[in-house]
Amino acid sequence: MGNYFSDIYRAITTIAVGMGQTWKAMFRPATTLQYPTVRWQLPTNARGILFNNVDDCIGCNKCVRICPVQCIYMDTTKAHADEDLGKASTGNPIRQHVVRFDIDMFKCCYCDFCTTVCPTECLYMTDEYENGVFSRDNGLYHFSKYSPQEALALLKRDAEEAQVKAKAKEAALAAKNKGSKVPA
């Protein structure tokens, strides 16, 4: 019986202590934010949606290779000797047309590996984090500065050049084989 009453007494006193704490908490400023109107200030190095400053991109393919989830798609074509694509802001010469640079932000795991390997630091993560979209296509971000027609033309040119090169190689090989056969 004594135990019963002591239990009740201890329960009431400990609850009173706890309620005292919550009473104090009532007069503290709120720790929550009214989100859509008031926004959190993210740190400058926050990892949000990827962005590629394609003017600086040299098409080195490093980000594509290191991505653990393969969410970056890149196509490049070699520039001709008479085409001057200039230099990236870090001084690296640009020798390739980046005809396609797409990032699927639905696949991205925000690991930040691609930005650490980027030699010209043109690929970086913005502090934008609200990437909810209405269609799946909108999650694919296109960064190339070439229009689809231009990209197609460049790719076609590249394929043709490769064909010409392959033919020349074949011819050279045939000539070599022919030449080797003559003395025998």
Add this chain to the structure above:
Amino acid sequence: MFGNLFKKKRFVFEDEGMMVLNMDQAAGRYHEEAMKKLEIESYQGDEMVVNMGPQHPSTHGVLRLELVIDGEIVKKTTPHLGYLHRNFEKHAENTTYNEVIPYCDRLDYLASMNQDLGYALAVEKLMGLSELPEKVEYMRVLTCELNRIASHLVAVGTFGLDIGAFTPFLWAFRDREKILDLLEWLSGARMLYNYIWVGGLARDIPDGWLAKTREFVDYFEPKMVEFNKVLTTNHIFIERTADIGVLPPEMAVSYGCTGPVLRGSGVKWDLRKNEPFSYYDKLDFDIPVGKGEFGPLGSVLDRYLVRIAEINESVKIIRQALDAIEPFVEQDVQAAIPKKIRPAAGSEAYVRSETPRGELGFLVRSDGSDVPFRVKGRSPCFHNISVVDDISRGGMIADLVLIIGSLDIVLGCVDR
């Protein structure tokens, strides 16, 4: 599969002894088989098979428990796993050594830093990297302990929530937010950090981060006192939790339990002390163990109290690490990162480390290429959840909710 939906109607024939027939024969047969499978020796009364989860809020994730219950009394619990299986080990065999780290983050997503450290230590052992800059080691300790506090805050907060204490849960999450802000400032991400790399760290410390951490620790200690006043010392809370879910130390050891679950049963085993990794041997801290002050040793309350005490120990470690890192802040955190990670063919390393949930082991085997041949993760949660049947038998369903909360499982870690 659906048998548990039908409550059995029984007809007892006296000449055949206890023979059970069912209105729905198929359901009845399932039920009988389920009973046989679950090794119920004799069934009397009104036993039922009921599924708890995988969408149950108190299972803390996608855990399905198949319960055999008699009214409110739990007769048998069978955890069913695999709902969050993401094939970590096979993924790891197809990516380079560094690229496994983002996958490690996602094992135990409440304590990603500790998972990263476990994997990084394993690969460093494989590479023979032992001497790292002091700044790297102290930062690893710092971030891991911050993450341990954040993880334990979730554990104790949701534990309170499971028995209806809502205020401590919000207070725990308020302080956890502060830790996540600190780690976000440091690594850029709030939960999946990818910060601890093999041989170093992903980024240098931002200016003012150490001072802000010290500020946080000063802010946090009084908050923990408040938290204890609201929940830990509450007499009703103590009476509710002190004598349920009793896990004797012998059973804890034989099941391979680690972390606060083992220490709650009074076994003093912590890899930070017993097998020190990183710089834990240079720091002074205690290992809290359960004492059974309010009831039998190894109860739900003991595990909770161990976590509360561990939070305070982590604060102590953070203070020491903050002091110790001062002379080394000029060091380069990426100085010791190997250019190429290609361990010798056939070499193998197993490293275990202490995460907030217990002993995390990584076995890494190399075949000489830059892709691991095999990565095996030993998850502490998987071993901890295996005791749930033994310690929940004979208790109430409401106690089972508390038991799961006190085991503090993360399903990402259980299923991998």
